[in-house]
Amino acid sequence: MKIIKGLAALFTAAMLAAPALAEDYPTRAVEFIVPWSPGGGSDTLMRLVSANIEPHLGVELPIINMPGVGGTVGLREASRRDADGYTVSQVHEGLLMATLTGLTELTWEDFEPIALMTASPQFLITKSTDSYSNFDEFVAYAKERPNELTMGVTLGGLPHLFAAMIEQAYGLKFKYVGYEGTGERVRAAVGGNLDLIIGDVASSLEFAKNGDLKFLAAGSAERHPAVPEVPTFREKGEDMLLTVTRGIVMPKGTPAEVRNVMEAALQKLAQDETYIKQTNNVGSQVTFMGQDDYRAYLANLDATVKSLASVIVQ
Incomplete structure (x- = not known):
């Protein structure tokens, strides 16, 4: 009887503690694992989240970069963290590609989707060259040189898929070189070690202004205001x-009450004029979705990526 009463007391205490946890959460900084290298689009955009979230969340959200194996090293670590609300991570379409190509056993369903925050159109970008000056000249040049132009991608990742779509659409053939993140690819192209990359405004615009890189074509529906001279x-x-969306997730099993607090803070951030302006300035758009809509978006996107993956999965 004492054992039963003891168990009942523990159960009651646990039930009472859960709301208290949510009511007090967060009481300390929440670690933000960005599974990509510093300097890329994901890192740049997530640092804006980190820099502006404290007034809405009440605590800091310090960035921890954990690059490796197409963004899956950091996500593996994030999936193993305690589901207590004190770890968040960032995902984009690359996780779905990595799952499909066998790069990782993780899927988006191994996490709790909290909020989609940004959408970034991707661009075909070239190093500084006298061989071609616009997209049409590039296509003509590349058609005459199959397998000669080097294309920097995350092998088996979303940039690889986008590059393969360009190949298929225009009858081209690239020589692929693997890099972990956008930042590494950009630096390689600026240094003349790559002919082409798939990149975004956040990571590449300043180099284009300096003349080290050139935007050839945009993956957006309309011309991008940051580079209005670049055709789609x-x-x-x-x-x-060709678009990359970036969202925030928590480890599987994080209590709903805690998830709701984080979602509410991110929703407030998505309405913050300073954050919106900063995000726009690096070539992305704030595109907020809460937990339910983001989960449905990922499910639909998963089906879409699977239908396109045959382009690169042989």
Whole structure:
């Protein structure tokens, strides 16, 4: 009887403690694992989240970069963290590609989706060269040189898929070189070690202004205001949208009460004028979705990526 009463007391205490946990959460900094190298689009955009979230969350959200194996090293670590609300991580379409190609056993369903925050159109970008000056000249040049132009991608990741879509659409053939993140690819192209990369405004615009890189075509529906002179793939005859969305997740099993607190803080951040302006300034758009909508988005996106993956999964 004493044992039963003891168990009942523990159960009651646990039930009472759960709301208290949510009511007090967060009481300390929440670690933000970004599974990519510093300097890339994900790192740049997530640092804006980190820099502006404290007034809305009440605590700091310090960035921890954990790059490796197509973004899966950091996500593996994030998936193993305690589901107590004190770890968040960032995901984008690359996780779905890594799952499909066998790069990782992780899936998006191994996490609790909290909020989608940004959408970033991707661009075909070239190193500084006299061989071609615009997209049409590039296509003509590349067609005459199959397997000669080096394309920097995350092998088996989303940039690889986007590059393969460009190959297929325009009858080209690239020589692929693997890099972990956008930042590494950008530096390689700036240094003349790559001919082409798939990149974004956040990681590449300043180098384009300096003349080290050149934007050839945009994966957005319309021309991007940061580079209005760059045509879209749609203008160049192909109905292709190349976009990376970035969202925040928590370890599987994080209590709903805690998830709701983080979601509410991120929603407030998405309405913060300073954050919106900073995000726009690096070439991305704030595109907020809460838990339910983000979960549905990932499920639909998973089906879409699987339908496209045959382009690179042989």
